[in-house]
Every structure is written in C-alpha cells, then in structure tokens.
Amino acid sequence: MTHQLWHYGAVVLCTVSLTILSGRLNVHAAGNLEAGKKLYETRCAVCHGPDGKAATPAAQALNPKPRDHTDGAYMNALSNEHLAKIIKEGGVAVGKSPLMPPQADLNAQQLEDVIAFVRSLAVPPYSGK
Numbered sequence: 627m628t629h630q631l632w633h634y635g636a637v638v639l640c641t642v643s644l645t646i647l648s649g650r651l652n653v654h655a656a657g658n659l660e661a662g663k664k665l666y667e668t669r670c671a672v673c674h675g676p677d678g679k680a681a682t683p684a685a686q687a688l689n690p691k692p693r694d695h696t697d698g699a700y701m702n703a704l705s706n707e708h709l710a711k712i713i714k715e716g717g718v719a720v721g722k723s724p725l726m727p728p729q730a731d732l733n734a735q736q737l738e739d740v741i742a743f744v745r746s747l748a749v750p751p752y753s754g755k
C-alpha cells in the first residue's frame with residue numbers, strides 16, 4: 627500500500643513537472659510582440675501600413691493591394707504555417723502576388739515574432755494557438 631502510494635505520487639509529480647516544463651517551452655517558443663512590432667515597422671509597414679491596415683497611399687497604389695492585417699475575418703482563417711511561408715518565401719510561394727516580397731533572412735525567432743505581431747492586429751482577435 628505504501629509502495630503503491632509512492633508510485634502514484636511519483637507519476638503525478640512527473641506529470642506535473644512535464645506540464646510545467648512544456649508550459650515554459652511554449653512561452654519560450656512563442657513570438658515576442660515588441661520585437662515583432664519593430665520588425666513589422668521596418669519590413670512590412672512600407673506596404674501594409676504601420677497599423678497593418680494597408681491604408682497608406684503607397685499601399686493603395688499596389689495591385690493587388692497588400693492585405694489589411696486588421697481584417698480578422700480574413701486573417702484569422704490563415705494558419706501559422708501559411709503566414710510563415712508567405713512571409714519567408716514571398717507571395718509567389720503560396721500562389722499570391724510577387725508584390726509580397728520574400729524575407730528569407732528572417733530567422734525562426736524573428737518569424738515567430740513578426741507573426742505574433744500580425745496576429746495581435748486582428749479584429750476580431752485571433753484566438754488560435
């Protein structure tokens with residue numbers, strides 16, 4: 627009985643520490659909003675506008691127009707994989723306009739950061755993973 631209890635306790639302890647550990651890893655792997663905002667301002671705002679609405683005259687002059695990132699009805703349906711691909715490899719890689727340029731030099735963390743920022747712009751808010 628004592629032994630069984632100890633065994634049970636060890637299993638619970640293991641599960642708890644694994645949960646805490648994976649929670650930590652998730653926090654670590656998630657994008658950093660502040661860093662993402664800076665990247666967005668330097669690399670995306672010229673076409674999508676600093677507010678993501680693509681409402682600047684330069685943005686409106688493009689055809690097709692850069693996507694309005696505050697349009698949650700559209701944006702929230704796109705997967706993180708799709709966003710990562712179009713940002714890193716450009717519009718052509720996903721069958722979209724070549725006017726959406728590839729940003730091949732972004733590392734994995736920067737990609738996560740800029741995606742986190744793009745997600746934060748959506749109205750209604752993005753509720754996915």
Ligand code: HEC
Nearest residue numbers: 669670673690691692693712713717722723725726727729
């Ligand atoms: C030179 C202008 C330009 C820059 C710079 C630019 N984009 Fe775009 N982007 C576009 C255009 C144009 C489209 C629309 C493409 C289409 O609909 O075919 C677009 C579309 C998108 C889409 C929508 C994808 C979809 O499936 O509809 C996302 C997301 C996006 N851009 C993210 C970004 C991010 C993030 C950055 C910065 C890292 C960025 N873009 C930089 C022009 C640009």
